[in-house]
Amino acid sequence: DAKTTQPNSMESNEEEPVHLPCNHSTISGTDYIHWYRQLPSQGPEYVIHGLTSNVNNRMASLAIAEDRKSSTLILHRATLRDAAVYYCILRNNAGNMLTFGGGTRLMVKP
């Protein structure tokens, strides 16, 4: 399975944009890039996903490099409620083995 690499932790100030990077140099052509986040004492929740083009939704934006070997999750204005562990994972159409890495712990300062 293709693996992802993320920084262990990042800090942000409230109301400022946050860019969370993810490297996935062994991604295959059929792998979708997914982001999930896990708030304290909760199960992970879906944030966004994409294949080749950049994606936007109400929670965040996903910027995918042209060679698809990296991606960036963008939170446009971080709030205290965005403090969580963010996981970047790859999923293909088989979709059966979902492997989570260590994720990035985002700390938001007021």
Next chain:
Amino acid sequence: NAGVTQTPKFHILKIGQSMTLQCTQDMNHNYMYWYRQDPGMGLKLIYYSVGAGITDKGEVPNGYNVSRSTTEDFPLRLELAAPSQTSVYFCASSYPRAGQDGNTIYFGEGSWLTVV
């Protein structure tokens, strides 16, 4: 709109005892998963199922068993509990194909298990 429901939420088990963590989903998802998460760590896949009657091992299956007799239910059984199985357990479900339903994986709220 229940989604993925896990029971119990909290449980204390003695070494050597057995128990079953229940998981049910009402979204008619084919795929179901069990993960464990140790403190400060990421999620590790224990077992998964691609449909009723079909199960397969994940990264850390030792000490656990699963069954999938219906689409809705995917119980996880711990046999001869050990302190190393103290963890938070998450059940999840999804559609099988990457693009369907936004490819969202739905997680339960977790089951906190302590083995003493």
